[in-house]
Structures are given as structure tokens and as C-alpha cells.
Amino acid sequence: MVQRPRVSQPSVKIPVALTIAGSDSGGGAGVQADLRTFAFHCVHGTSALTCITAQNTLSVTRVDALPPESVIAQIDAVVNDIGADAIKTGMLLNAEIMAVVAERLQSYHCDRLVVDPVMVSRTGVCLIDDEAIATLRDRLIPQATVLTPNRYEAQILAKQEIHTLDDMKAAAETIFKLGSQAVLIKGGGMRGKLCGVDVWFDGETLEVLRTETVGTHHTHGTGCTISAAMTANLALKQSPLEATKQAKIYLTQALHHALAIGEGQGPVGHYFPLLPSPKLSG
Ligand SMILES: Nc1ncnc2c1ncn2[C@@H]1O[C@H](COP(=O)(O)OP(=O)(O)OP(=O)(O)O)[C@@H](O)[C@H]1O
Ligand SMILES: Cc1ncc(COP(=O)(O)O)c(N)n1
Numbered sequence: 001m002v003q004r005p006r007v008s009q010p011s012v013k014i015p016v017a018l019t020i021a022g023s024d025s026g027g028g029a030g031v032q033a034d035l036r037t038f039a040f041h042c043v044h045g046t047s048a049l050t051c052i053t054a055q056n057t058l059s060v061t062r063v064d065a066l067p068p069e070s071v072i073a074q075i076d077a078v079v080n081d082i083g084a085d086a087i088k089t090g091m092l093l094n095a096e097i098m099a100v101v102a103e104r105l106q107s108y109h110c111d112r113l114v115v116d117p118v119m120v121s122r123t124g125v126c127l128i129d130d131e132a133i134a135t136l137r138d139r140l141i142p143q144a145t146v147l148t149p150n151r152y153e154a155q156i157l158a159k160q161e162i163h164t165l166d167d168m169k170a171a172a173e174t175i176f177k178l179g180s181q182a183v184l185i186k187g188g189g190m191r192g193k194l195c196g197v198d199v200w201f202d203g204e205t206l207e208v209l210r211t212e213t214v215g216t217h218h219t220h221g222t223g224c225t226i227s228a229a230m231t232a233n234l235a236l237k238q239s240p241l242e243a244t245k246q247a248k249i250y251l252t253q254a255l256h257h258a259l260a261i262g263e264g265q266g267p268v269g270h271y272f273p274l275l276p277s278p279k280l281s282g
Contacts, residue, residue, distance in 0.1 A: 015235035021090030028267025041232035048074035057262030085235035086112035102139035120152035142179030151189035172201035218258035218266035
């Protein structure tokens with residue numbers, strides 16, 4: 001048996017958030033972005049990896065799924081000991097992983113759950129097959145506190161094309177009927193002035209969330225970052241709408257400080273609170 005020292009030890013209680021998502025070797029999206037976002041919100045981050053991607057700022061060159069039993073073991077290890085004040089799901093990759101994650105979340109009665117339905121990249125490339133989409137729609141989405149589809153994911157879920165703000169609003173109302181408590185349609189994939197404009201619908205409030213369009217090519221990890229910031233804010237006991245508004249402000253700051261690393265699309269930068277303030281000249 002381990003003998004613990006009989007001295008009073010300093011301890012700090014902070015909220016805990018769990019991300020169930022994939023690894024991005026380039027560090028810009030996935031679990032790496034989620035844990036970094038949690039840390040910058042002073043929320044302790046835990047993780048259950050679903051897959052390992054070989055990925056950089058240019059492309060994803062390989063994806064290896066973890067066995068569903070491994071995903072479940074990670075979730076159980078974390079939740080049974082440390083607990084989770086809020087949970088997010090990101091890239092779940094296939095129907096098998098989605099089904100076991102949905103089953104586990106149901107048995108935990110998680111009441112602060114952000115589901116980022118990673119199905120299609122912002123450039124329109126489909127990342128999961130039809131069976132996985134059906135499992136996500138039928139088993140995971142009805143458990144979500146907030147569901148955060150991008151433009152292309154929203155088109156699939158709402159079964160309509162999205163070009164205008166009115167299209168975004170109509171899609172939000174349709175997707176809401178799939179059973180999540182609220183829907184945030186993210187507008188990073190919209191054209192022109194709508195790029196960066198999001199639409200919120202929770203059955204009562206239909207709200208357009210805008211900050212400003214940031215003119216940067218370095219937008220890798222925007223979706224993961226906003227959903228992780230929402231999860232952190234839920235763990236901090238903010239209401240879902242407030243958590244989302246604050247997360248959008250955080251994401252916009254991170255876009256303003258995006259990192260020009262690699263040869264391609266760099267990630268959003270989380271380090272802005274630590275950067276030295278600009279010096280006064282003169
Ligand atoms: N250029 C931009 N300026 C301001 N906000 C942006 C910009 N690009 C994306 N956003 C915001 O980033 C958040 C994520 O949206 P986006 O549509 O990019 O998600 P995603 O497609 O899941 O992300 P990713 O491109 O990382 O896959 C939203 O709040 C969106 O409005
Ligand atoms: C492992 C992993 N998960 C998710 C995304 C999408 O991320 P985002 O939508 O934030 O660019 C990604 N590129 N890699």
C-alpha cells in the first residue's frame with residue numbers, strides 16, 4: 001500500500017472538461033487544440049483519443065482508428081475517477097466508435113455536452129461514411145447540449161443548400177428538430193461578409209452571432225477551438241448561449257493571433273493572453 005505523507009498539501013479545485021476526439025500530429029486541431037483551449041480557460045483537460053491522424057498544415061496523410069474498447073476504457077478511466085463537468089466530442093471517425101461513445105455518454109447522463117459533428121472539412125471534403133453519419137444523427141446528436149455543424153455538415157443534416165443568412169437560419173431550425181438542446185451553425189465556410197457569421201437556435205432564441213471577419217489564411221483548428229472553448233465555459237457553469245458567445249470572442253482573438261507555421265494553413269494561436277503588450281512608441 002502507498003503511504004501518503006502526513007503533511008497538509010496545497011490543493012486547487014478547478015472544473016474538469018473531457019474531450020473525446022482525434023489526435024492532430026501538427027498540433028493545430030483535434031485533442032491538441034482542445035486541451036490547449038481548456039488550459040487557457042483554467043479548466044483541467046482530460047482526453048479519450050479516438051484516432052491518430054498524421055497531419056500537418058498542408059494535409060492529412062494517414063488516419064488510424066483506435067479500437068472502440070480502447071476509447072471506452074479511456075472514458076471510463078477518466079469519468080469514474082476524475083469526473084467531468086462538461087464533455088465534448090470531436091472526430092469520432094466511424095460508426096463503431098460513435099455507437100460506443102453514444103452509449104457511454106447516455107449511461108453517464110452528461111448534461112453539458114458539446115457535439116462537434118466532424119463530418120466534412122471546411123473545404124467540403126467528406127471525412128466519414130453514411131453509416132457513421134446516421135449513427136451520429138440518431139444516437140449522439142439527441143444527447144447534445146449544443147451541436148456545432150459547419151456549413152457543409154449543416155447542409156447534410158438539414159438536407160438543404162446553404163448560401164445565405166436566411167438559409168443558415170432555416171437550417172438551424174431544421175437541425176434543431178434532430179433533438180439537441182441548441183444548434184450553432186458555424187459560418188467559417190460561408191462566402192464574403194458571411195464568413196465568420198454564426199447562427200444560434202435553441203427552440204426559442206434565434207440569434208446571429210458575429211464578431212468580425214478576420215482576413216487570415218491560417219484558420220486550421222477553428223472548429224475544434226470554438227467547441228472546446230464552449231465546453232470549457234459550460235464547465236465553468238455558464239449558460240449554453242453565454243458559453244457560446246464567450247467562446248466566439250476567444251476564437252476571434254485566436255484568429256487574430258493565428259500562427260504562420262508550416263507551408264500551408266497554420267493553426268489559430270491560443271497564446272494571446274501571454275504575449276507581451278505592444279510597447280508605446282515615442
Ligand atoms: N475568417 C474568419 N473570421 C472570423 N471568424 C471565422 C473565420 N473563419 C472561421 N471563423 C469562425 O470560426 C468558427 C469555426 O467555424 P468553421 O466554419 O471554420 O468551423 P469548422 O469548419 O468546423 O472548422 P475547420 O475549418 O477548422 O474545420 C466559427 O465561429 C466561424 O464563424
Ligand atoms: C484530429 C482532427 N480533428 C478535427 C479536425 C478538424 O478540425 P477543425 O474543424 O477544427 O479544423 C482535424 N483536422 N483533425
